Amino acid sequence: MSPAELVNASPEYSAGSTLEAKGLTRRFGGLIAVNNVSFTVKKGEIFGLIGPNGAGKTTLFNLVTGLISPSSGQMLYRGTEVSRLRPHQVAAKGIARTFQNIRLFANLSALENVMIAQHLHSCSGVFKGVLGLPPAPQEERQIRQRSMELLALVGLSDRADEQAQNFAYGNQRRLEIARALALQPQVLLLDEPAAGMNPKEKHQLSDFIRQLRDQFNLTVLLIEHHVPLVMGLCDRIAVLDFGQLIALGEPAQVKTDPAVIEAYLGAE
Numbered sequence: 001m002s003p004a005e006l007v008n009a010s011p012e013y014s015a016g017s018t019l020e021a022k023g024l025t026r027r028f029g030g031l032i033a034v035n036n037v038s039f040t041v042k043k044g045e046i047f048g049l050i051g052p053n054g055a056g057k058t059t060l061f062n063l064v065t066g067l068i069s070p071s072s073g074q075m076l077y078r079g080t081e082v083s084r085l086r087p088h089q090v091a092a093k094g095i096a097r098t099f100q101n102i103r104l105f106a107n108l109s110a111l112e113n114v115m116i117a118q119h120l121h122s123c124s125g126v127f128k129g130v131l132g133l134p135p136a137p138q139e140e141r142q143i144r145q146r147s148m149e150l151l152a153l154v155g156l157s158d159r160a161d162e163q164a165q166n167f168a169y170g171n172q173r174r175l176e177i178a179r180a181l182a183l184q185p186q187v188l189l190l191d192e193p194a195a196g197m198n199p200k201e202k203h204q205l206s207d208f209i210r211q212l213r214d215q216f217n218l219t220v221l222l223i224e225h226h227v228p229l230v231m232g233l234c235d236r237i238a239v240l241d242f243g244q245l246i247a248l249g250e251p252a253q254v255k256t257d258p259a260v261i262e263a264y265l266g267a268e
């Protein structure tokens with residue numbers, strides 16, 4: 001066990017594990033979108049989630065982030081159940097995400113989009129939250145400054161005042177990452193962050209995700225279809241098919257798994 005893992009070891013959760021799905025199941029009517037899925041994600045890991053369209057990947061993210069509740073089973077974060085909390089409660093615990101269908105405030109500037117996320121975060125203190133108070137001027141300045149730093153981190157500081165809707169797809173995805181980081185998360189969930197990016201941008205994104213993990217000590221969960229990106233970036237990969245976990249392991253293992261090749265990788 002590394003020193004970092006020792007520090008985080010507590011009786012309630014297995015050493016080093018950050019997220020733990022236990023028999024996680026979600027039905028939509030007769031459809032079982034996520035079917036009895038169990039796995040653990042280790043602290044500091046880049047954990048890939050792949051599988052065909054409709055396999056249940058986004059539903060799994062929605063279960064982790066409180067957008068929907070499980071029909072049965074649990075998702076634990078540091079030993080505590082999060083899958084039945086509200087989205088803002090999950091965010092306050094340090095779990096942030098981006099969306100497959102980008103959810104930015106289209107008419108607001110890049111800077112405003114990031115600042116709003118920080119407002120929500122810094123106003124989540126009990127008293128301020130209850131009273132609905134705006135932040136003090138000094139706090140406002142700090143929020144603006146930190147938002148500009150995050151925009152610089154994702155390469156958008158020179159476009160801080162432009163409306164989000166004017167950004168190309170790749171830049172909107174980068175902006176969503178900046179907004180997620182504004183919540184100062186420990187866990188970052190990225191739902192198809194490379195969608196709509198060209199090959200060069202995909203390559204840069206891969207390096208960037210690794211850089212973020214190292215710089216912010218993040219644990220990253222990544223849904224992504226671009227197989228070379230996933231295989232090159234992830235420490236471990238889980239494969240979903242029709243809601244079921246059909247494989248879990250290191251990229252080299254998963255890549256050669258016959259069930260995975262049949263369900264997803266095909267002749268690639």
Ligand SMILES: Nc1ncnc2c1ncn2[C@@H]1O[C@H](COP(=O)(O)OP(=O)(O)O)[C@@H](O)[C@H]1O
Nearest residue numbers: 028031033051052053054055056057058059060
């Ligand atoms: N809110 C919902 N209501 C009904 N069916 C849903 C809902 N969300 C997802 N599904 C269904 O669950 C399955 C898994 O969807 P999804 O998690 O989006 O797959 P993926 O992200 O792997 O492409 C699909 O069949 C989808 O149509």
Ligand SMILES: [Mg+2]
Nearest residue numbers: 057058059100
């Ligand atoms: Mg999806």
